[in-house]
Amino acid sequence: MAALLELEGVTAGYGGGDILHELTLTVGEGGITCIVGPNGAGKSTVLRVVSGLLRPRLGSVRFRGASIVGQSPRAILRRGIVQVPQERSLFSTMSVWENVRMGAYTVHDRALVARRLHEVCETFPIIRERRHEPAASLSGGQQKIVEFARALMLDPALVVLDEPSMGLDPKTRTVVFDTIRALNQAGRTILLVEQNARSGLGLASHGVVLESGRIRLEGPGLALLDNPEIGRLYLGATG
Amino acid sequence: MTLVLEAAVLGILTGGVYALMASGLTLIFGVMRIINVGQGALVILGAYLSFVLFRTWHVDPFLSLIVTMPVMFALGVVLQLIFIRPLTTDREALSVLVTYAIALGIEGILGYIFSTNYVQLRAWYETASFAIVDFHITYVYVFGFLLCLAILGALFLMLYRTTFGAAIRATMLNRTAAQLIGIDVDRVAALAFGIGMATAAAGGVVFGITNAFNPGSHYDLISRLLTIIVLGGLGSLRGAVIAALIMLVTEDITAVVVSPVWASFAFFVILVAVLIVRPQGLFGLRVRDRI
Ligand SMILES: Nc1ncnc2c1ncn2[C@@H]1O[C@H](COP(=O)(O)OP(=O)(O)OP(=O)(O)O)[C@@H](O)[C@H]1O
Ligand SMILES: [Mg+2]
Numbered sequence: 001m002a003a004l005l006e007l008e009g010v011t012a013g014y015g016g017g018d019i020l021h022e023l024t025l026t027v028g029e030g031g032i033t034c035i036v037g038p039n040g041a042g043k044s045t046v047l048r049v050v051s052g053l054l055r056p057r058l059g060s061v062r063f064r065g066a067s068i069v070g071q072s073p074r075a076i077l078r079r080g081i082v083q084v085p086q087e088r089s090l091f092s093t094m095s096v097w098e099n100v101r102m103g104a105y106t107v108h109d110r111a112l113v114a115r116r117l118h119e120v121c122e123t124f125p126i127i128r129e130r131r132h133e134p135a136a137s138l139s140g141g142q143q144k145i146v147e148f149a150r151a152l153m154l155d156p157a158l159v160v161l162d163e164p165s166m167g168l169d170p171k172t173r174t175v176v177f178d179t180i181r182a183l184n185q186a187g188r189t190i191l192l193v194e195q196n197a198r199s200g201l202g203l204a205s206h207g208v209v210l211e212s213g214r215i216r217l218e219g220p221g222l223a224l225l226d227n228p229e230i231g232r233l234y235l236g237a238t239g
Numbered sequence: 240m241t242l243v244l245e246a247a248v249l250g251i252l253t254g255g256v257y258a259l260m261a262s263g264l265t266l267i268f269g270v271m272r273i274i275n276v277g278q279g280a281l282v283i284l285g286a287y288l289s290f291v292l293f294r295t296w297h298v299d300p301f302l303s304l305i306v307t308m309p310v311m312f313a314l315g316v317v318l319q320l321i322f323i324r325p326l327t328t329d330r331e332a333l334s335v336l337v338t339y340a341i342a343l344g345i346e347g348i349l350g351y352i353f354s355t356n357y358v359q360l361r362a363w364y365e366t367a368s369f370a371i372v373d374f375h376i377t378y379v380y381v382f383g384f385l386l387c388l389a390i391l392g393a394l395f396l397m398l399y400r401t402t403f404g405a406a407i408r409a410t411m412l413n414r415t416a417a418q419l420i421g422i423d424v425d426r427v428a429a430l431a432f433g434i435g436m437a438t439a440a441a442g443g444v445v446f447g448i449t450n451a452f453n454p455g456s457h458y459d460l461i462s463r464l465l466t467i468i469v470l471g472g473l474g475s476l477r478g479a480v481i482a483a484l485i486m487l488v489t490e491d492i493t494a495v496v497v498s499p500v501w502a503s504f505a506f507f508v509i510l511v512a513v514l515i516v517r518p519q520g521l522f523g524l525r526v527r528d529r530i
Contacts (some may be wrong), residue, residue, distance in 0.1 A: 085419060
């Protein structure tokens with residue numbers, strides 16, 4: 001699988017010491033790469049480096065071979081990397097419709113925006129059904145779907161998702177994971193962070209276990225799931 | 240009864256200018272999460288700018304806004320770039336100190352140039368009045384109110400009808416999410432600060448015609464503006480407008496019904512009562528995401 005995104009020797013933190021230590025990670029084009037790891041391991045920090053919210057102290061980040069390190073979130077977005085953050089990110093008092101349209105903030109071609117809106121509504125009917133309601137009135141799972149829709153307005157090549165299933169009930173979680181799989185089958189590369197190692201790795205073509213800002217294990221998702229060490233650490237496996 | 244009605248009308252008319260000044264303050268808070276305690280000094284600066292134009296070229300105070308608003312806008316952008324943007328950590332707390340320093344700097348410069356003598360902007364409509372039924376209203380209050388109404392209207396249209404306005408609202412609601420959809424939040428912040436300053440210029444003119452002022456007048460002004468935005472809810476434009484009207488109408492009515500001595504006190508009773516029930520103010524969002 002060709003590399004779409006490559007992190008090499010990335011060291012980053014928030015001013016009070018490094019959180020990531022010389023991290024090297026490759027996201028293959030067309031696949032689902034899933035990062036799992038305990039709370040505070042630095043998973044979200046990796047994603048912040050990718051989307052330009054956080055500038056790494058050392059190391060390189062390349063997208064399609066070109067360096068994107070140090071670029072603004074806006075510039076990175078325009079290259080085709082879109083991130084849905086861990087915390088709720090809809091603009092609460094704006095309507096569902098306005099939120100989704102804001103996803104195309106950087107697109108100035110009105111016809112293109114209209115076409116994308118149409119496509120997104122086909123994929124997620126809830127957008128049209130609830131279009132006039134303020135985003136905050138939707139349930140957590142519905143909000144996640146609207147966040148996906150907003151991210152898709154840019155027709156991104158790489159979709160970065162930070163714990164999309166967090167706080168959702170099992171049924172909604174299934175919907176979210178099905179959506180991720182569908183997005184991937186439609187040709188988008190996914191970089192996913194997931195607390196629930198079983199669902200995350202089960203979906204992933206490539207899995208990464210992050211601990212204290214370092215990669216502990218790496219390999220095909222299903223192989224990692226079978227790894228006894230993972231079982232002990234994250235799956236509460238008996239024996 | 241007429242007295243009360245007259246007081247209420249006057250309260251609404253003068254409330255308009257406070258609404259305008261406070262909306263600049265609350266806009267800046269909403270976008271940057273900073274309390275600009277220099278807003279009062281910037282209003283006074285705006286008044287002095289118009290005062291200079293008036294004294295030198297006899298420019299009508301309202302007309303002078305064509306010059307002072309763009310000047311203050313540019314000054315705001317520069318101030319934001321130099322003083323506010325570098326604050327990356329602990330911005331809420333540091334911004335109070337920094338903007339207070341800006342206020343003192345402006346007060347010092349104005350004091351040096353104009354001395355501490357009180358001045359007032361002059362125009363024919365400042366004393367001329369017209370009668371409705373049996374009370375008189377000075378033109379300046381009506382003109383000032385209409386001006387503030389027009390600027391506030393423009394501000395709302397900008398916020399709710401333009402793409403840039405949507406970017407401002409998005410930044411106010413969720414800064415990280417705004418960045419992630421490609422909004423240049425630093426640029427939005429600089430322009431919002433400029434807009435806040437332009438409203439200060441307009442507020443300054445109306446304040447300067449209806450009040451005598453000197454470089455130290457900003458202390459009283461900023462304390463009033465701060466209580467207005469606390470009552471209205473930090474970051475809420477609607478809240479700022481309504482709270483300003485409540486403040487001025489309450490004060491004016493109390494002044495005629497009870498005594499001017501109790502005017503401010505009556506407003507504070509309302510403020511405290513509201514804050515006990517709604518700590519976030521009338522229209523404030525509960526502060527959820529810290530930036
Ligand atoms: N804005 C910040 N400023 C300072 N430190 C931070 C900031 N964000 C995260 N950290 C610290 O960086 C470390 C890694 O945080 P990160 O959010 O990347 O973890 P995570 O793996 O995503 O955890 P979780 O599963 O809880 O989301 C933590 O110790 C956290 O306290
Ligand atoms: Mg995280």
